[in-house]
Amino acid sequence: MAVPTFQDMFLPVLKLLADGQPHRMADAVDHIADHFNLSPEDRNQMLPSGQGSKVANRVGWCRTHLKFAGLIEKVSWGLYKISPAGLALVKSPPPKLDLKFLDTIPDHHRWFHQSKTESGGGTVEPPPSDGTTPQERLGALVEEFGRKLTAELSEMLRDCNPFRFEQIVLDLLIAMGYGGSRSEAAQVTQKTGDEGIDGVINEDRLGLDVIYVQAKRWKNNVGRPEIQNFVGALAGKKASKGIFITTSDFHSNAREYAAGLHQKVILVDGHRLAELMIEHNIGVAEEQVFRLKRVDSDYFTDDAI
Numbered sequence: 504m505a506v507p508t509f510q511d512m513f514l515p516v517l518k519l520l521a522d523g524q525p526h527r528m529a530d531a532v533d534h535i536a537d538h539f540n541l542s543p544e545d546r547n548q549m550l551p552s553g554q555g556s557k558v559a560n561r562v563g564w565c566r567t568h569l570k571f572a573g574l575i576e577k578v579s580w581g582l583y584k585i586s587p588a589g590l591a592l593v594k595s596p597p598p599k600l601d602l603k604f605l606d607t608i609p610d611h612h613r614w615f616h617q618s619k620t621e622s623g624g625g626t627v628e629p630p631p632s633d634g635t636t637p638q639e640r641l642g643a644l645v646e647e648f649g650r651k652l653t654a655e656l657s658e659m660l661r662d663c664n665p666f667r668f669e670q671i672v673l674d675l676l677i678a679m680g681y682g683g684s685r686s687e688a689a690q691v692t693q694k695t696g697d698e699g700i701d702g703v704i705n706e707d708r709l710g711l712d713v714i715y716v717q718a719k720r721w722k723n724n725v726g727r728p729e730i731q732n733f734v735g736a737l738a739g740k741k742a743s744k745g746i747f748i749t750t751s752d753f754h755s756n757a758r759e760y761a762a763g764l765h766q767k768v769i770l771v772d773g774h775r776l777a778e779l780m781i782e783h784n785i786g787v788a789e790e791q792v793f794r795l796k797r798v799d800s801d802y803f804t805d806d807a808i
Contacts, residue, residue, distance in 0.1 A: 506545050506557045507535070509636060510601040512565040514593075515539075517574060517600075520585035521593045525578040528566055532559045551642025564636045568602070572611035641795075649781070656777035656786060660750045661722060668720045671786065672748060675776075676704060678783040681714065703740050715740045718748035725749050727756040730768070737766055745769070748776055 515538045516531055536546045536558055548557045566583065569575045574589035585593070597604050605611045635643075660668065676682055682704045706712040715737050719725070730747065737745050743766050750773040753761075761768045771779070780786050 506541065506548060506561065507539050509561040509565040509568070511539075512562060513569060513600045513605075514596060516562070516565055516569065517585060517589050517593050520575060520583065521590060523585060523590070525582040525584045527581050528562060528583060529581065531566070532556075532562050535562055550638050551646055555638075557639070560636050560638055568605055568611065568615075571614040572605045572608045638795075652781060652787065653774060653777045656780055657750070657773045659786075660773055660776060661720070663720070665720055668750070669718070671780070672716075672718045675780055675783060675785050676716070678785055679779070681706060701736075703742060706744070712744070713740070713742050715742040715745040716748070717745070719750070721749050721751045724752045724754050725757055725770075726754045727760045730757045730760050730770075734764060734766060734768065737768075743767065746771060749773065750776065 512535055515535060519531055519534050520526055535541075541558065546556070546558060549555070550557055550560055566575065569589070570577065570583070574586055574592060575583045576586045578584055592600070602615075606615060660671070663671070673682075701717050702715075703713045704716050706714050715733075717733055717736070725747070730753075733745060733747050737743065745766065745768045747761075747768065748771040752772045752774075753770050758770060761770050
């Protein structure tokens with residue numbers, strides 16, 4: 504099954520702590536994974552940001568909600584035990600233990616619906632109660648923005664001037680570490696008027712190996728015949744590696760053919776080209792930076808004194 508929401512974890516975590524002994528939240532992660540029979544893939548599933556596992560993140564927010572509801576108590580860093588109120592709830596659980604139920608507890612309601620009015624700001628809307636954590640919602644927003652940016656870049660690549668497209672491809676190859684300097688990398692360009700570049704570029708600064716590059720600003724998808732011609736050109740250039748870049752896409756027969764070659768041929772479609780441009784900061788500008796911070800528990804330990 505998929506990783507359960509942190510709401511689904513409320514009762515299992517309380518039952519784990521029902522023995523009255525302090526438990527490490529790290530142990531709760533394993534307990535939850537076992538309780539819901541999660542597969543190895545689900546246990547290792549990462550957040551969109553790549554910072555931590557989804558299971559551990561949701562267990563963390565489960566702990567936070569239970570703590571502010573007064574159902575568990577912190578013993579020391581990372582150690583929690585069940586409170587009398589939590590123990591009573593485990594013995595007589597509600598039909599559904601979720602955020603809606605926790606919101607009937609005054610302390611949790613006060614925290615969950617807190618506002619900035621106390622510090623002079625406006626009212627803060629409570630977070631969505633769909634069971635996703637703030638990190639997951641933020642990650643989803645970043646992914647959504649990335650998809651829109653990729654689509655916008657892909658459209659601009661299809662419509663840009665052919666010679667400008669050549670410069671974009673060269674800028675990207677240099678940013679990725681190919682070709683050395685711009686003057687060295689520019690040797691790959693042959694202005695043939697075919698709306699692309701066609702030539703050889705050094706794989707490293709010393710020129711120990713070369714890569715044949717073909718980049719076409721096409722609107723139609725690239726098929727197997729074009730890849731076959733490309734492979735023939737590899738032999739003519741005495742190159743065993745090649746990169747075929749297009750602003751459109753590749754037919755399935757082209758991808759299947761390239762996958763079966765003994766030469767190393769990489770196909771980069773318009774979507775992947777846009778992704779690489781974003782990754783290497785080509786044609787994009789940083790608009791706004793958000794820094795997320797967390798409590799550094801090591802700072803508060805006795806060893807830090």
